[in-house]
Amino acid sequence: MSQVKFREVLAKLPAYVAGKGDGHKTVKLSSNELPFLTAxxxxxxxxxxxxxxxxxxxxxxxxxxxxxxxxxxxxxxxxxxxxxxxxxxxxxxxxxxxxxxxxxxxxxxxxxxxxxxxxxxxxxxxxxxxxxxxxxxxxxxxxxxxxxxxxxxxxxxxxxxxxxxxxxxxxxxxxxxxxxxxxxxxxxxxxxxxxxxxxxxxxxxxxxxxxxxxxxxxxxxxxxxxxxxxxxxxxxxxxxxxxxxxxxxxxxxxxxxxxxxxDEQKMRCQVQEIIQERERVVSRMREAGWNIQDSGGNFIWFPGKVGEKILAAALAQGIQTRGFPEGVRVTIGLRQENDQFLAAISQVEPG
Ligand SMILES: Cc1ncc(COP(=O)(O)O)c(C=O)c1O
Structure with missing residues (x-):
């Protein structure tokens, strides 16, 4: 076993928890990435x-x-x-x-x-x-x-x-x-x-x-x-x-x-697509009775206990979201991925 003396602060550092998911096998809505392939x-x-x-x-x-x-x-x-x-x-x-x-x-x-x-x-x-x-x-x-x-x-x-x-x-x-x-x-x-x-x-x-x-x-x-x-x-x-x-x-x-x-034009088109998807998902969820806030990012946030249910329901359908003690964060993906997410949580009681 190594006898090296490390700085004391290392013992107190929290570990970085990366969003889970293999983008090729599961739907990865856990790391706020852009879903489009590289140009x-x-x-x-x-x-x-x-x-x-x-x-x-x-x-x-x-x-x-x-x-x-x-x-x-x-x-x-x-x-x-x-x-x-x-x-x-x-x-x-x-x-x-x-x-x-x-x-x-x-x-x-x-x-x-x-x-x-x-x-x-x-x-x-x-x-x-x-x-x-x-x-x-x-x-x-x-x-x-x-x-x-x-x-x-x-x-x-x-x-x-x-x-x-x-x-x-x-x-x-x-x-x-x-x-x-x-x-x-x-x-x-x-x-x-x-x-x-x-x-x-x-x-x-x-x-x-x-x-x-x-x-x-x-x-x-x-x-x-x-x-x-x-x-x-x-x-x-x-x-x-x-x-x-x-x-x-x-x-x-x-x-x-x-x-x-x-090629900023390309970036803007892709960002626009994500923004439109974000607004679509938010509207669909509000129509279904969810109380969600507007988001300025490429993700939406579900605070509170309901987050655990969302995380579990999504995971059961192979969709990775990112859970925190305070709620769950869901990245906006491709339209089809977002639809899969909406379908996965359709049984969860809106919070
Ligand atoms: C608020 C915020 N800042 C910075 C980063 C990391 O950015 P980068 O990949 O440029 O290190 C992230 C990544 O999730 C983030 O959410």
Missing amino acids: PQIIQAGQYALKDANRYPSATGAGLVEKLASRYQLPNNQVVVGSGSIQVLANALTAVAQSGKNVVYGWRSFEAYPILVGITGASSRQIPLTAQGRHDLDAMKAAVDGDTAAVILCSPNNPTGTSLTEKEVRDFLAEIPPSVLVVLDEAYFEFDTLKGHVDGARLLAEFSNLLVLRTFSKAYGLAGLRCGYGLASQEIAEAILKVSTPFALSAVAEACAVAALA
Whole structure:
């Protein structure tokens, strides 16, 4: 047995529970992925990059950084890329948090947050969501103190699907000390149709402590490639790069992300299809007597005990959903998959 002494924080870290399911054998509505197959031009770009697999990629994903900077009309030094937005978040937290510090975020939210915060040695301040599954911004503000290294906002929030408005986020940022990093995780931004929802990229010029996270894993359908990015002030971007593992983004992931970005029209069409499906499923369920909230993500949320019944009824028909102690989250898939889900839960008493 190994005698290696590991850092004490490791003993306390919760394990990441990935959504279950083999997308080929079962209907996988458990990981908020896009259900569409990868577009031929993205596959081609990846194959082309593979030819040079003997060479290291750019240490910082410079080709993708440049494309993103031009898309957001930002200088290159305000954009950082990583192998998934999770990695950009991990780096950002490493840059600001350590033992003795705390990180404030709403809960329940993305389950990677407690793990990433725990790794830094800082403590998590989890602020319960409101009864409507929204961030309690007043309580989050009140939880910030002299030891707060960062606050994480998630909009739309995984798993509840609620969004923050631009006004809410602007007012919040105005009251947080500028020395505290505020991360706005917008992994599901492209699916958000909720009224007045925030667009973090528009707030960057006003707040130099803001880091906006976006990803190619959701709307662009490239979860398996691992590619995400952050937009922030030059100082935050520089700090993230300092703690980043060099060559974190593979050449294949970078080439595919560049190809995906070059065809935004395709991304928008696919996102639109998911949004329409989301609205169809929500309407069908409301007609059947379910009381479900609007969602800004590519998923819907069933809070409370009824979640267990939904999870079990779906599973009995080979459909994987994602259960939490507070409810169940169901990803919007292809029309046929959503119909299978609706049929599977038709016997469950609406909650
Ligand atoms: C809120 C949120 N942020 C980030 C991620 C992860 O994104 P990535 O695949 O870019 O690491 C997820 C994935 O489920 C998520 O739900």
